[in-house]
Amino acid sequence: MYRYVLKRLVLLIPVLLGVSFVVYTILDFAPGDPARLVLGSKSSEAAREEFREEHGLNKPFVVRYVSYVGKVVQGDFGKSYRTGRDVSKELLNRLPATVVLAATGVLFAIILSIPLGIVSAIKQHSAVDNVGMFVALFGITMPEFWLGLMLILLFSSFLGILPSGGYGSFANLILPALTVGMPCMANLTRVTRSEMLGVMREDFVRMARAKGVAKRVVIMKHCLKNALIPVITVAGLLFGTLLGGTVIVENVFGWPGVGAFLVKSITMKDIPAVMGGVMLLALLFSLVNLAVDIIYAFIDPRIKAEYSNRRSA
Amino acid sequence: MxxxxxxxxxxxxxxxxxxxxxxxxxxxxxxxxxxxxxxxxxxxxxxxxxxxxxxxxxxxxxxxxxxxxxxxxxxxxxxxxxxxxxxxxxxxxxxVSMIFQDPMTSLNPVFTVGAQIAEAIRIHKNLDAKAAMDEAISIMERVGIPGERAKEYPHQFSGGMKQRVVIAIALACTxxxxxxxxxxxxxxxxxxxxxxxxxxxxxxxxxxxxxxxxxxxxxxxxxxxxxxxxxxxxxxxxxxxxxxxxxxxxxxxxxxxxxxxxxxxxxxxxxxxxxxxxxxxxxxxxxxxxxxxxxxxxxxxxxxxxxxxxxxxxxxxxxxxxxxxxxxxxxxxxx
Structure with a gap:
């Protein structure tokens, strides 16, 4: 098991390298001159040239990429073109806000989706099921920026019970977390429902009933534990979508997180800042998926056995 | 007759x-x-x-x-x-108990076989978890499975052994x-x-x-x-x-x-x-x-x-x- 986790952590290195290369390439080939964007269109050509020289923008692409990676390995993410401060400091200052938002979103999604999925499965084709599936479909199809705006319209403009933006209190958190968690919640509800429907037809469920185990217990214990494995897989993958969601939602609600910082940096073509932000999100996503794989082992003994038995590469 | x-x-x-x-x-x-x-x-x-x-x-x-x-x-x-x-x-x-056709799919893959036998005993005899497990182990031995295998999961059992477990579950409460x-x-x-x-x-x-x-x-x-x-x-x-x-x-x-x-x-x-x-x-x-x-x-x-x-x-x-x-x-x- 430990060997497995260690191996997975080592495998993160090539993954992050790949991500950095792809993003660096895209940033480099995207149109726009950082010097012009940062200094403004009224700046003199001399000042721009000085800016390019200072940040090494005149060197060839490969040289710049290699030197960037070399610095990152030493823990130096460079300075933001825009603010002039260390990218690592900028990101670490904003990370807690994003983590709080993402975690609340996931929590909201899980707390709501699993019971809803179970009820929909038990009462298949009932009114509860139909309403639940409609809500799920709605949640999957709504773009987050739109959903966020609609929630602001409803709860802030009309009802006036929740703030439309800002950061600091729990009330500030509710709307952004709802927006971020909605697609996740909708997806998980559908997955939970279909998994439960599948498991409820298994022989061992009938067997448990034949032992005299009450239906409620069979569903909550025998079925749920089996259905959870795919649900957790999807939850892990959805975390990526959710991080993407925070990038947009943070802008809609003025939430001071990594996402909002990233969007501003992209518009300025602030290469070190964008690189740092993307690498951080990629690392978060990879770690969450590793955590998911570890959770499997605690739910399914077959997977645990597989982890410990794997000898070769 | x-x-x-x-x-x-x-x-x-x-x-x-x-x-x-x-x-x-x-x-x-x-x-x-x-x-x-x-x-x-x-x-x-x-x-x-x-x-x-x-x-x-x-x-x-x-x-x-x-x-x-x-x-x-x-x-x-x-x-x-x-x-x-x-x-x-x-x-x-x-x-009334039932033994099902296919032992491969009749056991829940995520619970130990001991727990699956003990579950029936706990429900019907009002025993605590420990006592039920002890009884489950003695039933396993009666159907020819070594008691220490109670902690194992169904995937660690062969087909014949699984069917013994299923039979043990069915006979658990006589x-x-x-x-x-x-x-x-x-x-x-x-x-x-x-x-x-x-x-x-x-x-x-x-x-x-x-x-x-x-x-x-x-x-x-x-x-x-x-x-x-x-x-x-x-x-x-x-x-x-x-x-x-x-x-x-x-x-x-x-x-x-x-x-x-x-x-x-x-x-x-x-x-x-x-x-x-x-x-x-x-x-x-x-x-x-x-x-x-x-x-x-x-x-x-x-x-x-x-x-x-x-x-x-x-x-x-x-x-x-x-x-x-x-x-x-x-x-x-x-x-």
Whole structure:
């Protein structure tokens, strides 16, 4: 098991390298001159040239990429073109806000989706099921920026019970977390429902009933534990979508997180800042998926056995 | 033959499944009873309604689409058809247990086998987790599994061992009635004999009334006292083991025996029963077996046969034995 986790952590290195290369390439080939964007269109050509020289923008692409990676390995993410401060400091200052938002979103999604999925499965084709599936479909199809705006319209403009933006209190958190968690919640509800429907037809469920185990217990214990494995897989993958969601939602609600910082940096073509932000999100996503794989082992003994038995590469 | 009152008596049991292709009449007016310590073999091809009968006895027919349309099931003298779900939970696994066909899928992959055996004990005997587990371990040892394997998961067990676990679960609370649905079909031949022997020893030892569902006449000869031959949801012939094996009367029973290899005459050709089980949404008129019966007459397609008693408990459902029908089973019994 430990060997497995260690191996997975080592495998993160090539993954992050790949991500950095792809993003660096895209940033480099995207149109726009950082010097012009940062200094403004009224700046003199001399000042721009000085800016390019200072940040090494005149060197060839490969040289710049290699030197960037070399610095990152030493823990130096460079300075933001825009603010002039260390990218690592900028990101670490904003990370807690994003983590709080993402975690609340996931929590909201899980707390709501699993019971809803179970009820929909038990009462298949009932009114509860139909309403639940409609809500799920709605949640999957709504773009987050739109959903966020609609929630602001409803709860802030009309009802006036929740703030439309800002950061600091729990009330500030509710709307952004709802927006971020909605697609996740909708997806998980559908997955939970279909998994439960599948498991409820298994022989061992009938067997448990034949032992005299009450239906409620069979569903909550025998079925749920089996259905959870795919649900957790999807939850892990959805975390990526959710991080993407925070990038947009943070802008809609003025939430001071990594996402909002990233969007501003992209518009300025602030290469070190964008690189740092993307690498951080990629690392978060990879770690969450590793955590998911570890959770499997605690739910399914077959997977645990597989982890410990794997000898070769 | 009247000693002991029946542990289980079923009368006129009818089960249907409502499907989009129509109403499937899976079980049509079955009755039988079974006494303490006896084993009844329920024999028939796939689709004859054997498993449906068993599930109906446990009141575990999936509803929808299944429905028990009529009939009574008397367990230890009380009709359980009117029992609530809660009352059924109290007797399932305690008074009446079931062993399922496929041990590979009958155990929950995410719980240890010990926990799965102990669960039944904890529910029915009101024991705490520790005491239930101790009892589970002793039952495992009785069915021939080392007690220390209680902490292992189903995927660590072979098929034969899994079936022992399933049997241990069924016998955990020493039920008065045990339903075994093809308990050896999914196993290797070598393991089949072992499991069968262990199974019949254990049920004889605790004087359980057993229903053995099988399509294997060899298994029947090994463990059964009475035999019911099922076809298209009906019992077409019923009798003691001797009645059925040595004095069978129904053309279908004859067909079943003719399709077995003969040890004494190895060159003899097997004689299969022609055709397939009828479509249960549209059962043939008259005698359900007539399209496949080599003795069938015109009348067989029109008139449904009723029970004709041959002697004592031995009865048959065939027009050939109804005196007023005038159907002769020409050449019956000749190979």
């Amino acid at each position: 009247e000693q002991g009152y029946p542990e289980l008596r079923i009368e006129d049991l009818n089960v249907v499944y409502d499907t989009e292709y129509g109403c499937v009449r899976a079980v049509n007016g079955i009755d039988f009873s079974i006494r303490k310590g006896r084993t009844l073999g329920l024999v028939g091809e796939t689709g004859a309604g054997k498993t449906t009968t068993a599930l109906a006895l446990m009141r575990l027919i999936p509803d929808p689409p299944g429905r028990v349309t009529s009939g009574s099931i008397e367990l230890l003298g009380t009709d359980i058809m009117s029992y609530s779900e809660r009352e059924m939970d109290a007797i399932r696994g305690k008074v 039920p008065q009635v045990l339903i075994a649905d093809e308990p050896t079909t999914a196993l290797d031949v070598t393991i089949q004999a072992q499991v069968l022997m262990m199974f019949s020893e254990l049920s004889k030892a605790s004087n359980t009334a057993t229903i053995m569902i099988t399509h294997d006449l060899g298994v029947v000869a090994e463990v059964c006292d009475e035999v019911a031959i099922m076809y298209a949801g009906e019992i077409v012939e019923y009798g003691s083991l001797e009645d059925i094996f040595d004095h069978y009367r129904h053309p279908y029973t004859e067909g079943l025996f003719a399709s077995l290899p003969n040890l004494n005459d190895r060159n003899a050709r097997l004689v299969p029963i022609k055709g397939l089980m009828p479509d249960p949404t549209a059962l043939p008129s008259g005698c359900h077996f007539h399209p496949r019966c080599k003795y069938a007459t015109k009348l067989c397609a029109e008139r449904a046969p009723v029970k004709t008693v041959i002697e004592q408990e031995h009865y048959v459902r065939c027009l050939g034995y109804e005196e007023d029908a005038g159907v002769a089973l020409e050449g019956f019994g000749n190979k």
